[in-house]
Amino acid sequence: MSHKPEQDAALQPYQTNMTRRQSLKLMAALAASSMLPALSGCDTAPPATKTDAPTTALTGALTGEHWPDLKLTPLSGTGYGKDPNLILPPQSPWPLTLTPAQLSLLALLADILVPREGAVPSASEVGVPTVLDEWVSAPYPRQQQDRVTVLSALAWLDDEATMRFGSRFGALTRPQQITIIDDIAFDNADTKPQFQRMAKAFAVLRGLVVAAFFATPEGTKDIGYVGNTAIGGDYPGPTPAAKAHLDKVLTELGLKEFAWQA
Known part of the structure; x- marks a missing residue:
């Protein structure tokens, strides 16, 4: 299914004051995070060949599955090189790729996954969509695979919302949005066949959002992490x-x- 990236009028435009240098540092922290979801290899399919194309089409017809047909231009950035400076990274090592509409939809999803709780800010308030924009724009194998997964997941949500409710995901009511999320929230024995592929992709997206949130200063404070903190006087042991x-x-x-x- 094709997907048009125009902005929904009801979708709150995402805005952030995070600098490029800050988002690059957080992307490096995300890459080192133990919370980073493992590669599954199941969230997107390889290009269909003449041999397997009919099987793929038949599977979708039998299960009721739909999947966006994205035509993504390969990333052309060169990356950091062999001797990266992660303390003072370059301002713009590669161009960012997410559109304003994609960032706004990603912010909406991120705040459903990590909402504001009291004094603890939501995922979008600490710039998680900006960090994930860096992530899916980076010209490395892991990030390029996640780019396909994330962009396909965002497009799928708009397609599914349109088929169910006649509007894109950002224009739906919160109960309607949660109805869709509930169908893809977990990939288990209860997941309907038409949602299994999206459930795998959503698991990757959820893992990236959560890991990016806890890579931020606000996220590490929320879990009580006190590493990298100077100790006054001699180390007590x-x-x-x-x-x-x-x-x-x-x-x-x-x-x-x-x-x-x-």
Whole structure:
């Protein structure tokens, strides 16, 4: 199904004050995040050949599945090179690719996944869509695969919303939006066949949003992370409880001679 990227009047335009340098630093933090979703290889399909094209079409017809037919231009940026400066990255190592409409839809989805809770800001308020724009624009294999997944997922949501409710996703009411999200929220035995492919893609998108949020200063503060914080005076060393735990683990591993209190 084709997709037109025009902006919905009801969709709040996404705006951010994040600089390019800030978004590049956060993208580097996202790349190093242990929360980053693993590559699945299942969210998008390889180009159909003459042999498998009829099978692919038949599968879609039988399951009721639809999938956007995107014509994406390959990314041409050169990346950081062999000796990247992650402390002071270049201002514009590659062009950004998401349109204002895509960024606004991504912001809407990000805030459904990570809404504001009291003093903790939502995903869009800390610039997650901007970070993901950097991510899907980077000319590296992982990011290029995620680019296809993310853009296909955004297009699928608009197509599904139009087929169900006659309007694009951003123009729907929140209950209508949640109805669609509920159908693709999880890829499990209860997921209907027509939503299984999108459920896999949505899992990648959800993982990127959550990992990007917790890569921001506000996200790390929310989970109580205190790393990279200077300690006044001499380093006090591990607490007695930490030493006792380490001694117990070392003993269980047969390494008691390396314990603090051997």
